[in-house]
Amino acid sequence: MNRILSAGLAALGLLCSIVSEAQVDERKQIAFDIIERNADQIATVGDVLYYHAELGMQELESTKFLQETLEAVGFKVEMGGAGFPTHLWAQWGSGKPLIVIVTEIDALPEGSQTPGSIERKPLVKGAPGHMEGHNTHGAVAVAAAYAVKRVMELYKLPGTVAISFGPAEEQLVSRPFLVRAGLFKDADAALIIHIGDNFSTGHGLQNYAAISAKFTFHGKTAHGAVNPWEGRDAVDAVELMDMGFDKLREHLRPSQRAHRTITIGGIQPNIIPDLGQIWWFVRDANAPWAKENFDKLVDIARGAALMTGTTMEMEVVASAWPQLGNRVLAEAIQKNIDLVGNPKWSAEEEKFAKDFQSALGLKAVGLNASPVKFGARPQAFASNDSGDVTWNLPTGNLNFPASVPGVNYHNWQAAVTPTSSIAHKGEVAGAKVLAASLLDLLTSPALVAKAKEQFREDTRDTPYFSFLPADAKPPLELNREMMERFRPEMRKHYLNRTPQFN
Numbered sequence: 001m002n003r004i005l006s007a008g009l010a011a012l013g014l015l016c017s018i019v020s021e022a023q024v025d026e027r028k029q030i031a032f033d034i035i036e037r038n039a040d041q042i043a044t045v046g047d048v049l050y051y052h053a054e055l056g057m058q059e060l061e062s063t064k065f066l067q068e069t070l071e072a073v074g075f076k077v078e079m080g081g082a083g084f085p086t087h088l089w090a091q092w093g094s095g096k097p098l099i100v101i102v103t104e105i106d107a108l109p110e111g112s113q114t115p116g117s118i119e120r121k122p123l124v125k126g127a128p129g130h131m132e133g134h135n136t137h138g139a140v141a142v143a144a145a146y147a148v149k150r151v152m153e154l155y156k157l158p159g160t161v162a163i164s165f166g167p168a169e170e171q172l173v174s175r176p177f178l179v180r181a182g183l184f185k186d187a188d189a190a191l192i193i194h195i196g197d198n199f200s201t202g203h204g205l206q207n208y209a210a211i212s213a214k215f216t217f218h219g220k221t222a223h224g225a226v227n228p229w230e231g232r233d234a235v236d237a238v239e240l241m242d243m244g245f246d247k248l249r250e251h252l253r254p255s256q257r258a259h260r261t262i263t264i265g266g267i268q269p270n271i272i273p274d275l276g277q278i279w280w281f282v283r284d285a286n287a288p289w290a291k292e293n294f295d296k297l298v299d300i301a302r303g304a305a306l307m308t309g310t311t312m313e314m315e316v317v318a319s320a321w322p323q324l325g326n327r328v329l330a331e332a333i334q335k336n337i338d339l340v341g342n343p344k345w346s347a348e349e350e351k352f353a354k355d356f357q358s359a360l361g362l363k364a365v366g367l368n369a370s371p372v373k374f375g376a377r378p379q380a381f382a383s384n385d386s387g388d389v390t391w392n393l394p395t396g397n398l399n400f401p402a403s404v405p406g407v408n409y410h411n412w413q414a415a416v417t418p419t420s421s422i423a424h425k426g427e428v429a430g431a432k433v434l435a436a437s438l439l440d441l442l443t444s445p446a447l448v449a450k451a452k453e454q455f456r457e458d459t460r461d462t463p464y465f466s467f468l469p470a471d472a473k474p475p476l477e478l479n480r481e482m483m484e485r486f487r488p489e490m491r492k493h494y495l496n497r498t499p500q501f502n
């Protein structure tokens with residue numbers, strides 16, 4: 001009797017899970033249809049942002065445009081989080097779970113380029129440009145959030161979907177501050193998106209920890225020939241710091257990376273410099289190791305000051321924890337990547353990609369036809385300050401295929417395609433995977449619980465601590481002068497289009 005009863009219950013359970021899975025599929029399909037019918041609007045969002053091309057901390061017109069776009073489709077928008085005038089937080093819905101899309105929209109210096117031209121042809125000479133394609137992030141985030149909102153309305157789903165556009169990702173600035181201000185403390189999970197040349201997700205450590213700091217030495221000036229014994233040479237301190245770190249290198253773990261540039265190096269040889277400055281980036285495969293290396297670097301700076309009779313001032317400019325990909329969320333994202341599949345590239349797009357690759361002296365492999373296999377994404381050596389978010393709540397990451405393989409970011413060549421049909425198709429595909437993953441999280445408490453369990457396990461031995469000094473403040477002046485110099489000329493190229501989502 002008991003066996004029959006339990007078999008019956010099991011069958012009922014199976015039936016329920018089939019019904020709910022079918023329902024989930026139906027919801028995802030509706031989201032996909034909404035995204036497809038808004039393909040032109042999505043492209044408009046990405047393209048408008050491309051021409052704004054604002055540097056970190058100065059994303060004023062970009063966030064104004066996103067605020068208007070998101071408010072027009074019913075989202076509540078708050079600007080200015082954690083003291084960043086260009087931090088935008090948009091949200092819709094009510095109650096739990098709260099799932100937040102984490103991304104950025106800043107451009108890079110000297111990246112201005114005429115879209116589609118594989119010859120170097122800046123739109124505005126010397127101006128910033130989207131030579132990584134963060135403009136596409138805005139398109140994907142808005143599209144997915146909008147589609148999910150529509151599905152939630154239709155099915156009366158509880159929960160909240162949010163987007164956090166963090167300022168100045170390219171300089172690793174804002175996320176440690178956003179975390180410190182508690183912006184993510186009520187969120188149940190986060191999804192990070194980034195442009196790539198293919199679909200991929202990953203779990204475990206996804207990239208490197210980094211701390212960027214400027215060391216300024218103050219000495220005493222004197223004539224190099226008349227009274228050098230009265231001088232205290234601040235550039236000597238810079239040099240000794242450099243030498244000291246080179247001695248240390250041998251005793252650091254092989255995984256470390258450290259690089260520096262001398263930003264103030266004196267005036268002319270017969271003036272003993274009373275001011276010297278050196279700017280360092282210290283990186284390692286995980287945050288505690290990077291911090292350990294950094295603390296040794298600070299000791300070396302103190303030693304250099306002592307040796308030269310100068311004084312030393314340190315400013316932490318930026319920092320990032322390595323991104324921690326939550327395995328449970330990565331598995332969910334991968335299922336959605338497999339469901340959506342890579343965009344169907346046209347013969348024309350393939351030909352353009354191959355011609356472009358050939359022109360750059362690369363192998364003409366064309367565009368990627370299928371997603372990266374699960375588990376095949378190695379830890380990268382670069383850093384992204386959204387890493388700090390990932391050690392505070394379960395986070396999945398998604399790269400979407402919207403650029404040409406082999407074309408390196410942070411190079412004007414990568415500014416050729418972020419408004420092309422390749423980027424547009426990638427935005428649509430990326431938005432579908434993001435929307436489907438949001439729906440998974442919004443409709444499955446079990447998935448959220450499992451992701452939280454995975455998070456607790458992953459962070460048990462490495463609790464988050466901030467790299468930020470207690471008195472650190474957002475660098476409000478960062479890039480202001482450069483952006484104000486170029487914006488009037490750049491404005492002539494603005495698209496002045498308004499997306500009309502339906």
Ligand SMILES: [Zn+2]
Nearest residue numbers: 132134169194
């Ligand atoms: Zn980026």
